[in-house]
Amino acid sequence: MTKDILVFIEQRDGAVLPAALQTITAASQLAGKTGGKVVAAVIGKDMGAVADKLDGSGVAFVYVADDAALAMYNPLKYTRTLCAIIEKADPQIILLAASFMGRDLAPRVAMRTNAGLATDCTELDIEGSGALVVKRPIYNGKAFSRVHFNAGRRQMASVRPNTFAAPAGGGARAERVSVPYAADSADDRQTTKEIARTGGGEKDVTEAAIVVSGGRSLKSEENFKIIYDLAHALDAAVGASRAACDAGYQPHSRQVGLTGKTVTPQLYIACGISGAIQHLAGMRGSRCIVAINTDAEAPIFKVADYGVVADLFTFVPLLTEAVKKVRSH
Numbered sequence: 001m002t003k004d005i006l007v008f009i010e011q012r013d014g015a016v017l018p019a020a021l022q023t024i025t026a027a028s029q030l031a032g033k034t035g036g037k038v039v040a041a042v043i044g045k046d047m048g049a050v051a052d053k054l055d056g057s058g059v060a061f062v063y064v065a066d067d068a069a070l071a072m073y074n075p076l077k078y079t080r081t082l083c084a085i086i087e088k089a090d091p092q093i094i095l096l097a098a099s100f101m102g103r104d105l106a107p108r109v110a111m112r113t114n115a116g117l118a119t120d121c122t123e124l125d126i127e128g129s130g131a132l133v134v135k136r137p138i139y140n141g142k143a144f145s146r147v148h149f150n151a152g153r154r155q156m157a158s159v160r161p162n163t164f165a166a167p168a169g170g171g172a173r174a175e176r177v178s179v180p181y182a183a184d185s186a187d188d189r190q191t192t193k194e195i196a197r198t199g200g201g202e203k204d205v206t207e208a209a210i211v212v213s214g215g216r217s218l219k220s221e222e223n224f225k226i227i228y229d230l231a232h233a234l235d236a237a238v239g240a241s242r243a244a245c246d247a248g249y250q251p252h253s254r255q256v257g258l259t260g261k262t263v264t265p266q267l268y269i270a271c272g273i274s275g276a277i278q279h280l281a282g283m284r285g286s287r288c289i290v291a292i293n294t295d296a297e298a299p300i301f302k303v304a305d306y307g308v309v310a311d312l313f314t315f316v317p318l319l320t321e322a323v324k325k326v327r328s329h
């Protein structure tokens with residue numbers, strides 16, 4: 001086994017997931033301690049441009065499996081192909097983003113490569129003996145566990161989006177290594193025919209660097225337009241409280257919280273959300289929290305870095321205009 005760190009580069013239709021690039025930063029920090037290289041795995045169809053995006057990012061080798069059969073994500077084909085890349089690259093550590101695809105792929109690959117796996121990690125380090133040590137939130141972020149891997153065994157971890165910055169760039173060109181796709185008659189009986197996209201092209205809350213969320217106080221689906229306007233000005237995703245989703249103002253795919261999605265953006269703006277414990281469970285890991293609420297005693301202010309006591313219907317459009325003004329300069 002080499003001392004290298006392999007990063008799976010998640011892409012959809014050639015668009016690289018920002019969290020995958022952030023994972024390269026985590027890998028570079030680990031490689032500095034193992035003494036190995038950062039290598040990458042790219043799987044899909046027409047992947048030349050995706051591999052090009054890794055040039056200068058600190059990746060030394062990019063293993064590319066480029067085949068029409070891999071055009072759309074398929075758990076069986078992607079698992080088999082990533083395992084083939086792992087066999088060829090023989091890395092000590094495998095990292096991937098804790099995205100929906102990462103959650104699906106990681107346990108399958110870990111099982112087949114006999115690797116230990118820790119998911120949704122927020123800190124990664126190497127112990128003296130060369131073993132991976134990670135920190136991961138448990139009980140909806142109320143506590144953290146520290147996971148120690150065995151040195152000398154294959155180690156695998158998924159990294160929570162927005163925990164690391166994207167690589168600075170300026171490094172050398174990554175060397176390409178082509179990996180042929182091996183068809184398998186048993187696995188290939190299951191094919192992906194279509195991937196239906198929801199959300200109308202809007203960003204997903206779990207992957208965005210900025211999330212603007214609205215609560216029950218928005219009072220209607222139409223009124224959420226002011227939340228979308230601010231989100232678009234900030235290049236952000238729109239989230240919502242469960243009360244807003246249950247009322248039909250937003251789809252449940254946008255719900256943040258205990259029974260919704262967990263988000264960890266750089267900036268979370270809560271507009272007219274009280275800050276019930278179940279909502280906090282899904283967003284308290286955000287780097288900076290801004291709360292806008294008419295009630296100065298609302299619990300959301302206890303976790304907010306910046307609080308605005310104001311009517312959101314007045315304040316949010318003013319904030320949107322201010323953001324647009326700053327961005328136009």
Ligand SMILES: Cc1cc2nc3c(=O)[nH]c(=O)nc-3n(C[C@H](O)[C@H](O)[C@H](O)COP(=O)(O)OP(=O)(O)OC[C@H]3O[C@@H](n4cnc5c(N)ncnc54)[C@H](O)[C@@H]3O)c2cc1C
Pocket residue numbers: 214215216217240241242243244255256257258259260261271272273274275276277278279282292293294295298310311312313
């Ligand atoms: C098992 C369980 C699981 C749950 N899971 C989730 C979950 O995943 N996510 C989640 O969000 N909730 C969840 N909940 C529900 C949670 O307990 C709250 O009921 C919900 O979060 C409240 O949503 P809200 O803050 O939008 O509404 P409210 O609690 O009604 O709060 C509205 C807030 O808006 C403020 N406001 C009103 N008008 C304005 C205005 N014009 N301008 C500015 N502020 C204004 C009010 O002061 C108030 O603070 C769960 C509950 C249970 C029991």
